Amino acid sequence: MSNAADIPARPAFDLLGALKSAAVTAVVAFGLFSLLIGVRTDQGPTGALELTPRLGALGVIVAIAFIGGFVRALFAGEPIDFAGRVPNGLKAATALVGRYFGFALLAFAVAEPVLFYHNRYFLDLGIQVLTYVMLGWGLNIVVGLAGLLDLGYVAFYAVGAYSYALLAQNFGWSFWICLPLAGFLAACWGVMLGFPVLRLRGDYLAIVTLAFGEIIRLILINWQSLTGGPNGISGIPRPSFFGIPFVDEENGFAATFGLEYSPSQRTVFLYYLILVLALLTNWVTLRLRRLPIGRAWEALREDEIACRSLGINTTTTKLTAFAMGAMFGGIAGSFFATRQGFISPESFTFSESALVLAIVVLGGMGSQLGVAVAASVMLVAFELFREFSQYRMLVFGLAMVLIMIWRPRGLVATRTPSVFLGRPKEVPAEIVAEARQ
Amino acid sequence: MSAPADPILAVEHLSMRFGGLVAVDDLSFAAERGHITALIGPNGAGKTTVFNCITGFYHASVGMIRLAHTDGTTYLLERLLDFRIAKLARVARTFQNIRLFAGMTVLENLLIAQHNPLMKASGFTMLGLLGLPIYRTAEAAAVDKAKYWLDRVGLMRRADDPAGDLPYGEQRRIEIARAMCTDPVLLCLDEPAAGLNPRESAELNELLLGMRAEHNTSILLIEHDMSVVMGISDRVVVLDYGVKIFDGTPTDVRNDPKVIAAYLGVEDEEVEQAEAEVGL
Numbered sequence: 174m175s176n177a178a179d180i181p182a183r184p185a186f187d188l189l190g191a192l193k194s195a196a197v198t199a200v201v202a203f204g205l206f207s208l209l210i211g212v213r214t215d216q217g218p219t220g221a222l223e224l225t226p227r228l229g230a231l232g233v234i235v236a237i238a239f240i241g242g243f244v245r246a247l248f249a250g251e252p253i254d255f256a257g258r259v260p261n262g263l264k265a266a267t268a269l270v271g272r273y274f275g276f277a278l279l280a281f282a283v284a285e286p287v288l289f290y291h292n293r294y295f296l297d298l299g300i301q302v303l304t305y306v307m308l309g310w311g312l313n314i315v316v317g318l319a320g321l322l323d324l325g326y327v328a329f330y331a332v333g334a335y336s337y338a339l340l341a342q343n344f345g346w347s348f349w350i351c352l353p354l355a356g357f358l359a360a361c362w363g364v365m366l367g368f369p370v371l372r373l374r375g376d377y378l379a380i381v382t383l384a385f386g387e388i389i390r391l392i393l394i395n396w397q398s399l400t401g402g403p404n405g406i407s408g409i410p411r412p413s414f415f416g417i418p419f420v421d422e423e424n425g426f427a428a429t430f431g432l433e434y435s436p437s438q439r440t441v442f443l444y445y446l447i448l449v450l451a452l453l454t455n456w457v458t459l460r461l462r463r464l465p466i467g468r469a470w471e472a473l474r475e476d477e478i479a480c481r482s483l484g485i486n487t488t489t490t491k492l493t494a495f496a497m498g499a500m501f502g503g504i505a506g507s508f509f510a511t512r513q514g515f516i517s518p519e520s521f522t523f524s525e526s527a528l529v530l531a532i533v534v535l536g537g538m539g540s541q542l543g544v545a546v547a548a549s550v551m552l553v554a555f556e557l558f559r560e561f562s563q564y565r566m567l568v569f570g571l572a573m574v575l576i577m578i579w580r581p582r583g584l585v586a587t588r589t590p591s592v593f594l595g596r597p598k599e600v601p602a603e604i605v606a607e608a609r610q
Numbered sequence: 611m612s613a614p615a616d617p618i619l620a621v622e623h624l625s626m627r628f629g630g631l632v633a634v635d636d637l638s639f640a641a642e643r644g645h646i647t648a649l650i651g652p653n654g655a656g657k658t659t660v661f662n663c664i665t666g667f668y669h670a671s672v673g674m675i676r677l678a679h680t681d682g683t684t685y686l687l688e689r690l691l692d693f694r695i696a697k698l699a700r701v702a703r704t705f706q707n708i709r710l711f712a713g714m715t716v717l718e719n720l721l722i723a724q725h726n727p728l729m730k731a732s733g734f735t736m737l738g739l740l741g742l743p744i745y746r747t748a749e750a751a752a753v754d755k756a757k758y759w760l761d762r763v764g765l766m767r768r769a770d771d772p773a774g775d776l777p778y779g780e781q782r783r784i785e786i787a788r789a790m791c792t793d794p795v796l797l798c799l800d801e802p803a804a805g806l807n808p809r810e811s812a813e814l815n816e817l818l819l820g821m822r823a824e825h826n827t828s829i830l831l832i833e834h835d836m837s838v839v840m841g842i843s844d845r846v847v848v849l850d851y852g853v854k855i856f857d858g859t860p861t862d863v864r865n866d867p868k869v870i871a872a873y874l875g876v877e878d879e880e881v882e883q884a885e886a887e888v889g890l
Binding site for chain 2: 413457460461464465466468469472473474475476478480481482483484485486487588590591592593594595596597598600603604605606
């Protein structure tokens with residue numbers, strides 16, 4: 174008979190218990206995968222389906238589950254005190270790195286076109302990363318600050334992209350007029366989405382916003398006369414350097430400034446453009462956090478009823494959060510349109526929304542630095558695993574599961590107060606409300 | 611007890627029904643300006659429902675709730691939205707189960723309470739976004755007011771701590787300070803002494819009396835702690851099953867047979883007598 178009840182603290186390595194727990198995990202894995210992986214259906218010579226057993230693959234997966242379960246059970250007894258084991262010197266060093274990490278990242282972002290001027294691939298990757306950083310920061314206003322779970326963010330990205338494409342093609346308006354206009358139009362759509370979902374919270378809000386994203390995509394596919402349907406819009410005007418086009422001609426950018434023409438010049442310009450737009454998003458967000466509206470957003474995330482008892486109009490507060498997030502999504506969208514030169518509804522599927530939301534969640538809701546790091550890591554990882562693209566979602570899912578086990582509140586989970594009397598103290602993640610209540 | 615000469619709040623024929631349940635039935639009472647009016651009664655008597663009707667979280671089924679400012683403006687609270695009651699009629703409230711913004715610091719909590727004046731000072735965000743001095747001075751004034759109330763409730767040292775980290779009694783005081791930061795004319799406190807020890811209750815009494823004296827705040831109070839009710843209230847209204855059974859001074863309420871019956875129950879022979887009357 175077990176005397177576990179008599180001993181308050183369990184032994185550090187409970188081998189038998191771990192084996193037992195691993196065996197249970199293996200049995201569950203066997204039950205789960207016996208049909209999914211254990212057999213394959215092939216078309217036989219007569220055209221009928223034949224079952225091909227794949228005992229080897231099944232064995233491997235069950236073994237992996239067993240070993241994984243064993244390791245987990247061994248170390249699951251008590252949470253490992255990582256913080257306590259790190260020597261103080263290393264702690265101070267990481268704190269120093271942590272303090273300047275954001276600046277280092279920014280410096281690298283500014284210097285990248287200089288460092289990799291001739292490496293088109295790195296520049297394009299940089300542009301893509303920055304686009305997602307901007308989208309992440311935009312969505313962070315809605316999800317991280319205001320606590321409204323939005324699964325249809327890509328709709329605003331699409332609105333911005335199509336606004337620029339249509340205005341530029343039909344009226345010949347310049348990029349610099351269309352950019353704020355696209356942001357404004359997307360903000361209007363944000364308010365339009367906001368109105369019907371004002372009363373919804375959490376999961377219900379997520380479902381409606383998800384549907385909204387799909388509605389926008391379906392309209393783009395089916396309104397053939399305006400949007401070109403599934404064929405999309407091609408030949409979208411590329412951006413010019415405040416009126417001077419990037420072409421190898423006499424009135425082009427290179428000739429005007431006495432430089433040698435290189436196609437990289439446009440890429441570098443686009444890179445700095447999205448960098449400035451992303452930093453603008455960041456600056457506005459940081460600024461708003463310290464203003465009454467930003468504090469009201471965070472208060473809304475914490476407790477809506479208390480907000481109303483203090484005289485805060487929760488309707489306009491929610492709508493401004495939606496509008497602000499949508500505006501940055503729309504601006505990013507119009508940048509996307511001018512960079513690609515071609516857009517179609519294919520680019521605005523639900524998986525884009527999910528990716529941006531994953532960036533915000535992994536980064537730590539409400540943390541600007543966390544979102545930037547998460548976007549960089551995720552997109553660079555996607556590029557690195559491009560050759561194994563069939564396993565991409567598998568790795569993605571696994572990474573999500575691992576991060577949710579180790580850092581359930583995201584990479585940067587603490588919250589910095591917006592105002593303080595003495596020294597700012599970080600608010601621990603456990604007591605900050607999340608985007609569901 | 612006679613009707614108040616200068617009522618700040620007049621509740622007339624208030625009824626609140628949830629389907630077939632009548633939580634508050636034809637309740638009328640008035641609260642005198644500058645007084646502390648206590649609303650007491652056994653659990654489930656409908657006290658918090660009355661509060662929710664006054665502060666707009668429920669829409670009264672029947673009745674009128676009139677609030678009068680000193681400048682003569684009157685507001686019919688049953689017609690206003692909840693946040694407008696706090697913003698225009700300047701009625702603040704606390705909650706039975708504390709509702710602080712747990713993930714934000716104490717100071718941030720007190721600044722959110724000053725949202726409306728700060729919003730105006732920030733030019734509805736536009737001026738504040740540009741960082742104009744007009745907003746910065748307004749924010750400094752708001753921080754000063756928050757500091758004043760932190761000092762009053764004796765929690766200055768906790769200003770930069772997350773509100774959710776504070777012990778229960780301190781959270782209750784912060785909630786009162788947060789409500790006072792909205793400059794209310796009427797403060798509705800829902801069981802402010804719940805979970806406090808006798809010393810903390812005595813401190814609370816002092817705080818409430820001080821607020822009434824120095825800020826001329828009228829207070830409406832739901833409370834079970836009789837040391838608070840008897841110690842500071844000027845008038846007591848007793849509810850039982852949604853019906854008002856007593857309205858008078860604290861000294862009278864102790865001896866009222868109906869109130870004693872509601873709290874302690876009645877003797878068996880009285881039940882038999884009552885049953886005989888209705889023919890059971």
